Amino acid sequence: MRIAVVHTGHPEQARTLARWLNGEVVERPDALELAFHEHEGVVAVMAMGIVVRKIAPLVRDKWVDPAVVVVTPDLRFCVPVLGGHHGGNEIARTLAGHGLTPVISTATDALGKDSVEEIAGRHGMEVVNKSSTVAVNRAFLDGDVPVYRIDGPAVVLASSNVSVLSMRGEYVVGIGCNRGTAAEEIRQAVLDALASMDIGAEEVLAYTSTIKKADEAGLLSAVRELDGRLFLIDDDTINSQPVSPSKAEIIGLVGVAEPSALALAKRKEIIMKRRAYGNVTVAIAR
Incomplete structure (x- = not known):
């Protein structure tokens, strides 16, 4: 995690924190705003009110915003104010090892429970269907939640x-195809789309399509040959995505490639609109 330490008149404390966290001190008038955009974690040695006012217009979504931790100038307390499950609590626990008192408010951590995000972090993984974490983390508060590892195919x-x-x-790659399209045509279409955006297959989080393609042998084989993970999205989720309608309206969907990619994308940004490659359409989101 790339960590920036910013401060208001406390350079010695900032340097100490940066050393403990293997971070860097950022010193300029817009240090907090700059660090928010360019780092995964921000430690601020300043009043919490200042931090809250400065970051308020910058906050977008917990899956893309950095963790923000406020540290008191006397180095007594550290308070994750943003992104507790996304690095903030980890920073606070590291500082606790140097004598600071962490003030952690995320319910699962405060009650000594696990969370989806922390399980993912421990295993070097990422949550694909991010909206699910609300229900699952709530379940952790009520008791144990089973965790299964499934080795494919x-x-x-x-x-x-x-x-x-x-x-x-x-990146998330959305795929649509005509019924009966061969695996090789789908695989090559995806590779061509990725190459056109200078994206390597190892940078792809997921391949997606509609649940209506659950029995599409060519699609299943193509993603398997790409050594990828295919997620099939239900109709309601696809139709809730903000995309322009396509020919998929004839099967009751607003689209396939673009909305299925958006459904699992972290930043909810389409970086390559749907392109046709013969019998295949491909869109890429992040």
């Missing part, structure tokens, strides 16, 4: 309150 049918963890990646 396999097909898993999971409801919306089951968190799916996968190896980390930045």
Whole structure:
């Protein structure tokens, strides 16, 4: 985790914290704003009110915002104010090892429970269906939640309150295809799309399509040959995505490639709109 330490008139404390956290001190008038955009963790040696006012207009989504931890100038207390499950609590625990008192407010951590995000972090993985974490973390508060590891090849049918963890990646590739399209045509279409955006297959978090393609042998084989993970998205989720309608309206969907990619994308940004490659359409989101 890339950590920046910013301060208001406390350079010695900032340097000490940076040394403990293997971070860097950022000193300039817009240090907090700059660190928020360029680092994964921000430690601020200043009043919490200042931090809250400065970051308020910058906050977007917990899955893309950095963790922000406020440290008192006397180095007595450290308070994660943003992204507790996304590095903030980890920073606070590290500082606790140097004598600071962590003030952690995330319910699972405060009660000594596990969370989806921390399980993912321990295994170097990422939550694919991020909206599921609300229900699953709530369940952790009520008791133990089973964790299953499934080594493929396999097909898993999971409801919306089951968190799916996968190896980390930045991009989600949405795929649509005509019925009966050969695996090689789909595989090559995906590779061509990735190459056009200078994206390596190892940077892909997930391949997605509609649940209506659950029996599409060519699609299943193509993703397997790409050594990827295919997630099939239900109709309601696809139709809730903000995309322009496509020919998929004839099967009751607003689209396939673009909305299925957006459904699992962390930043909810389409970086390559749907492109046709013969019988295949591909879109890429992040």
